[in-house]
Amino acid sequence: xxxxxxxxxxxxxxxxxxxxxxxxxxxxxxxxxxxxxxxxxxxxxxxxxxxxxxxxxxxxxxxxxxxxxxxxxxxxxxxxxxxxxxxxxxxxxxxxxxxxxxxxxxxxxxxxxxxxxxxxxxxxxxxxxxxxxxxxxxxxxxxxxxxxxxxxxxxxxxxxxxxxxxxxxxxxxxxxxxxxxxxxxxxxxxxxxxxxxxxxxxxxxxxxxxxxxxxxxxxxxxxxxxxxxxxxxxxxxxxxxxxxxxxxxxxxxxxxxxxxxxxxxxxxxxxxxxxxxxxxxxxxxxxxxxxxxxxxxxxxxxxxxxxxxxxxxxxxxxxxxxxxxxxxxxxxxxxxxxxxxxxxxxxxxxxxxxxxxxxxxxxxxxxxxxxxxxxxxxxxxxxxxxxxxxxxxxxxxxxxxxxxxxxxxxxxxxxxxxxxxxxxxxxxxxxxxxxxxxxxxxxxxxxxxxxxxxxxxxxxxxxxxxxxxxxxxxxxxxxxxxxxxxxxxxxxxxxxxxxxxxxxxxxxxxxxxxxxxxxxxxxxxxxxxxxxxxxxxxxxxxxxxxxxxxxxxxxxxxxxxxxxxxxxxxxxxxxxxxxxxxxxxxxxxxxxxxxxxxxxxxxxxxxxxxxxxxxxxxxxxxxxx
Amino acid sequence: xxxxxxxxxxxxxxxxxxxxxxxxxxxxxxxxxxxxxxxxxxxxxxxxxxxxxxxxxxxxxxxxxxxxxxxxxxxxxxxxxxxxxxxxxxxxxxxxxxxxx
Numbered sequence: 001x002x003x004x005x006x007x008x009x010x011x012x013x014x015x016x017x018x019x020x021x022x023x024x025x026x027x028x029x030x031x032x033x034x035x036x037x038x039x040x041x042x043x044x045x046x047x048x049x050x051x052x053x054x055x056x057x058x059x060x061x062x063x064x065x066x067x068x069x070x071x072x073x074x075x076x077x078x079x080x081x082x083x084x085x086x087x088x089x090x091x092x093x094x095x096x097x098x099x100x101x102x103x104x105x106x107x108x109x110x111x112x113x114x115x116x117x118x119x120x121x122x123x124x125x126x127x128x129x130x131x132x133x134x135x136x137x138x139x140x141x142x143x144x145x146x147x148x149x150x151x152x153x154x155x156x157x158x159x160x161x162x163x164x165x166x167x168x169x170x171x172x173x174x175x176x177x178x179x180x181x182x183x184x185x186x187x188x189x190x191x192x193x194x195x196x197x198x199x200x201x202x203x204x205x206x207x208x209x210x211x212x213x214x215x216x217x218x219x220x221x222x223x224x225x226x227x228x229x230x231x232x233x234x235x236x237x238x239x240x241x242x243x244x245x246x247x248x249x250x251x252x253x254x255x256x257x258x259x260x261x262x263x264x265x266x267x268x269x270x271x272x273x274x275x276x277x278x279x280x281x282x283x284x285x286x287x288x289x290x291x292x293x294x295x296x297x298x299x300x301x302x303x304x305x306x307x308x309x310x311x312x313x314x315x316x317x318x319x320x321x322x323x324x325x326x327x328x329x330x331x332x333x334x335x336x337x338x339x340x341x342x343x344x345x346x347x348x349x350x351x352x353x354x355x356x357x358x359x360x361x362x363x364x365x366x367x368x369x370x371x372x373x374x375x376x377x378x379x380x381x382x383x384x385x386x387x388x389x390x391x392x393x394x395x396x397x398x399x400x401x402x403x404x405x406x407x408x409x410x411x412x413x414x415x416x417x418x419x420x421x422x423x424x425x426x427x428x429x430x431x432x433x434x435x436x437x438x439x440x441x442x443x444x445x446x447x448x449x450x451x452x453x454x455x456x457x458x459x460x461x462x463x464x465x466x467x468x469x470x471x472x473x474x475x476x477x478x479x480x481x482x483x484x485x486x487x488x489x490x491x492x493x494x495x496x497x498x499x500x501x502x503x504x505x506x507x508x509x510x511x512x513x514x515x516x517x518x519x520x521x522x523x524x525x526x527x528x529x530x531x532x533x534x535x536x537x538x539x540x541x542x543x544x545x546x547x548x549x550x551x552x553x554x555x556x557x558x559x560x561x562x563x564x565x566x567x568x569x570x571x572x573x574x575x576x577x578x579x580x581x582x583x584x585x586x587x588x589x590x591x592x593x594x595x596x597x598x599x600x601x602x603x604x605x606x607x608x609x610x611x612x613x614x615x616x617x618x619x620x621x622x623x624x625x
Numbered sequence: 626x627x628x629x630x631x632x633x634x635x636x637x638x639x640x641x642x643x644x645x646x647x648x649x650x651x652x653x654x655x656x657x658x659x660x661x662x663x664x665x666x667x668x669x670x671x672x673x674x675x676x677x678x679x680x681x682x683x684x685x686x687x688x689x690x691x692x693x694x695x696x697x698x699x700x701x702x703x704x705x706x707x708x709x710x711x712x713x714x715x716x717x718x719x720x721x722x723x724x725x726x
Contacts, residue, residue, distance in 0.1 A: 598722030601657075604648050 002061045002080050008046055008088060009127045011038045016120035023113020032103035035116035039099050039123050043092035050085035053482060060485050062133045062197060069136070074194055077133030083486035086329060086479075087130035087261055090336045094253040095123045097457035101344050102245035104453035105351060109243075115155060119249065122148035126254035130261055135184050135194040138265075142180060142226070142258065146173040149255050153242040165241035172235040176225015180262075183218035186211065200268035200489050207272055216269050216276035219262065220283065227259025227313050230287045234547055237306040244347030247302060251309040252340035257332050260316040264325045267490040271323065278408055280321030285412040285419070288314030290544075292422040296429070297532060297540040300357050301346045304430045307543075308383065309339055311419065315398055318416060322409055324401035324493040326472065326480045331398055333479075334390035334468045338382040341461035345376040348454055349434060352447040359430070360529060364439035368447045371455045373435050375462040380431045382465040384424040385513050387506075393469035395420060396506045400495030403505055420509050424516030432524035440529075474502050633674035640667035654706045654716040658699075665695050 015038035023031045052058025060081035068076040099119055106115050125148050129141030147170075154166025184194065190211055191199050203212070223229065228236035236256065240247055250256060263270065263280065270277050288311045295307035312335050319328030350357055352369055366373040382389040385396065399420070402413035441447065449455065472479035474495065495502055523530055532541075542548075597603075619625045640663055647660025669688045676684025710716055 596725060598725030600718045600721070601649055601652070608645060608649065 002049060002058065003063055004045075005049060005063060005078055005080050005131065006065055008042045008092070009124050009131060011042045011045070012120040012127070013124040014038065016117045016124060019113050019117035019120060023117050026113055028107070028112045029103045031113035031116045032099065032106070035120045036096060036099040036103065038120060039092055039096040042123070042127070043089065043096050046085065046088040046092055049080070050082075050089065053082045053085055053485070062195075064133075072188070072194075073192075074134065074136045076137055077195065078131045078137070079133035079196055080131070081486045082483045083261075083264060083329070084131050086333065086483065087257070088127060090257070090333055091123060091126050091130065091253045094336050094340045094461070095119075095126075095249060097460055098245050098248050098253065098340060098344065101248075101347070101454050101457040102243070104451045105245055105347055106243060111155070115152075115243070118148060118151045118155065119245070122152060122249060122254055126258070129258055132196075134196055135187060135199075138262070139180065139184060142222070142262075143177065145226070145255055145258060146170060146177065149173070149239070149246075149250055152246040152249075153239045155242055155246065159241065162241040165235075165238040169235040169239050172232050173225045176222045176232055176259075179218045179221025179225070181222075183215050183222065186215050186218065190215075196265070200266075203268050203272060207269070209273060212269055212272035213276050216266070216273045217279065219266055219269070220276065220280050223259030223263055223280075223317065224283065225259075226262075227256050227317060228310050229259070229283055229314060229317055230290060233287065233291065233310045234550060236310055237303055237543070240300070240302045240306055244302070244343060244350060247306070248340045248343035248347070251305070251343055252336045256309060256313050257316075257336070260313065260320055260328055260332050263317070263320040264329055267320070267323065267325055267487065270321075271490050277321055277323060281318050281402075281409065281412055282321075284314045284317030284319070284321050285415050286314070287311070288318060288419045289415050289422070290314075292419045292426065294540050294543045295426045296422065297537045299359055299541070301349060301359050301362070301430070301434060302343070302357060304359075304426060305339070305342050305346060308342075308423070308426065311423065312339065312383070315395060315416065315419075318412065319398040319401065322402060322405055322412075322493050323490060324398060325487050325490065326477075326483050326492060327394065327397040327401050327495070329483060330472045330479050331394035333471065334382070334394040334465070337390060337461055337464040337468050338379045341375060341379040341458060341465055342383065344454070344458055344461065345372050345379060348372045348450045348458065351450055351454070353441060353445055356441065356445065359433040361440050361442070362434045363437040363441075364435070365447060366435040369435075369449045371449060372458060375455075375458040376431060376435065378462040378465055380427050384427050384517060385420055385509065386424075386517075387510055388469060390465050390468035392506070392510070393471075393473060396502075396509055397472065397474075397495055399509060400502055400505050401493045403501075404496040405493050417509055417512060421512040421516040424513040425520045428517045428520035429524050432521065433529065436525050437529075438527055474499060630674045630678035633670055637667045637670040637674070640664075640670070652717050652719050654709070654718050657718065658702055658706070662695065662699070665691060 012035075015035050019026070019031055019035060026034060050058070058080075060079070063078045063080060065076040065078065068074050099116070102115070102119065106112055109115060122145070125141055125144030127141070129138055129145055132138035132141055150166045150170040153169050154163045156162045157166070187199060188194055190206055191202065193199065207215070224232045236250075239250055242250075270280070291307045291310035291314060295304050295311060298304045298307060312331070316328045316331050316335070319325070319331060348369065349362065349365060349372065352365070352372075353362065356362070378389065382391045385391045399413055399416050402409045402416060470476075470478075496505070539545075616625075644660045644662075644664030644667060647663065648657050651657055651660065669691055672684040672688045672691075674684075676682060676688075706716065709721065713720065
């Protein structure tokens with residue numbers, strides 16, 4: 001069974017290939033169903049071949065597919081262990097639901113088949129990333145994920161903003177990829193191999209603290225790009241330009257979780273570099289706080305969720321940064337459920353309102369769209385961290401681990417706790433502005449509940465968001481035991497031993513969460529929306545002008561440099577050489593053409609003169625004269 | 626005074642020079658053509674004279690070739706001249722300078 005796990009990647013990859021060529025012929029909804037079925041089949045296969053890890057009948061195994069780069073000793077290998085299983089199940093499970101939903105959402109799109117080809121490619125890329133058995137294969141998946149996200153974000157490329165967002169995502173990701181690639185080079189230089197097993201197994205003997213720190217910081221650069229952390233998070237809010245199922249896929253199942261997964265996978269290297277761990281955790285928690293403050297004042301229904309994703313991924317990075325790998329992965333799983341749910345719900349709302357995304361023109365949708373509303377209530381409670389929904393367990397496990405670690409991490413814990421309050425606040429604001437209060441949409445809009453292919457995934461994800469917390473409760477650490485074989489080489493940070501302390505911490509965060517909900521509830525369920533005027537709202541609405549800052553610091557000088565290259569280097573130097581060559585040849589030709597007088601007799605004279613010269617020369621050399 | 630090969634060579638040289646001067650100095654295409662024939666026949670004369678003096682037959686063979694080729698050349702050349710004359714009513718080669726660069 002394990003030998004066949006390449007099928008997991010092959011199924012959606014073949015789906016993508018078929019849809020690229022036959023997508024138009026299959027049409028609507030055939031193309032969508034084909035794509036959904038390939039991903040669902042991958043999910044089913046992953047369940048069947050991964051279930052053995054629960055009972056311990058299957059053991060982690062490396063599967064060699066073929067020899068890839070013999071000169072470097074790099075083979076195409078896949079690694080099948082509990083961590084890969086967890087990621088695969090999330091990617092294919094949530095991915096399949098999003099595919100199903102997209103059949104309804106993309107109804108009537110002229111490039112329906114093409115869209116599903118890209119979606120399938122996205123899933124195949126992400127599976128390549130998570131199933132990789134060495135860094136080289138992982139890098140292939142890493143890059144393919146960037147490519148497919150580019151294709152999907154700019155799917156409606158007729159809109160200049162969508163095309164720009166796609167380019168932005170790709171370019172910002174390339175900066176992260178640079179870090180990842182250089183890390184790979186350093187790893188290869190140090191170990192002479194890129195194989196996960198060898199690298200992680202021999203890391204303590206081979207690596208000095210300095211080298212380990214360099215490698216892990218470079219890996220962090222890669223993670224900040226893919227997982228949208230400070231300072232490379234800017235592409236994610238703009239990625240909203242893609243169709244909503246794409247946003248759901250990027251935010252929940254694929255792409256942004258890649259960085260978290262990668263750090264968890266390379267935990268054995270981070271373990272050797274405590275400084276890097278502290279930096280990763282700090283970056284994560286600061287991103288969580290930073291993005292949460294921006295999310296508070298956004299007015300676009302999807303932008304709130306985008307910043308919320310950045311914030312939640314920050315929690316995960318925080319978790320894996322301080323070696324609480326299980327907690328980080330746990331939050332990754334629960335977040336995949338409720339964030340996919342939130343995005344699909346937002347898509348359902350946008351769909352119902354005919355493309356409206358401004359929350360100030362929504363409100364009062366609870367009666368019009370009951371299924372969407374109630375599933376969104378569950379998602380809201382889950383992401384806010386209300387007992388006993390999924391987010392409560394996973395978020396508090398991360399915070400608990402930070403509290404138990406002490407020192408610097410106590411400070412980070414406090415920031416994370418405050419972020420939990422902010423999360424509850426902005427998610428309540430989001431729910432209230434969209435579904436509660438009085439209707440604010442214009443009279444010519446007629447909202448309606450979405451078709452079953454869209455609400456079905458919502459219901460399934462709502463169930464998952466409700467009960468996923470049971471995966472790893474403090475008294476039944478199912479996920480932790482399941483993941484144990486993947487984290488044998490590392491010492492994990494765990495929440496406090498004492499169940500009393502855990503309960504006290506959870507109670508504290510629950511109080512803050514409820515406080516956030518109450519404050520926002522009182523503020524936003526009024527008939528009139530509050531004004532949101534003032535310095536804080538103004539600054540955060542514009543996201544601290546980070547985009548403008550990057551525009552001034554990086555983009556403008558870059559453009560100036562290209563303009564200089566275009567005008568001076570290309571226009572003067574390169575063109576000068578080419579034109580100069582042309583002018584030289586033309587001048588020489590003009591000079592020579594005067595010899596061509598057209599007079600036959602002058603040609604004859606020259607000819608005769610030439611003969612005479614040759615004659616004299618021959619005679620002189622022959623010694624006659 | 627015996628008639629040695631040298632005399633023939635001298636005559637041939639005089640005829641060749643006359644022909645060359647005719648080609649260079651005359652502007653009438655027909656006269657230029659006749660001058661070229663003169664040059665060819667001057668060369669023929671040297672061939673024959675040398676052949677006789679050296680007692681070898683190759684020179685005479687070469688002469689026959691030259692005569693044959695000259696005949697073909699005359700045919701083509703005259704045809705060209707006649708064609709040009711039809712269009713221009715002139716045989717002055719200096720007027721035919723359309724290929725000036």
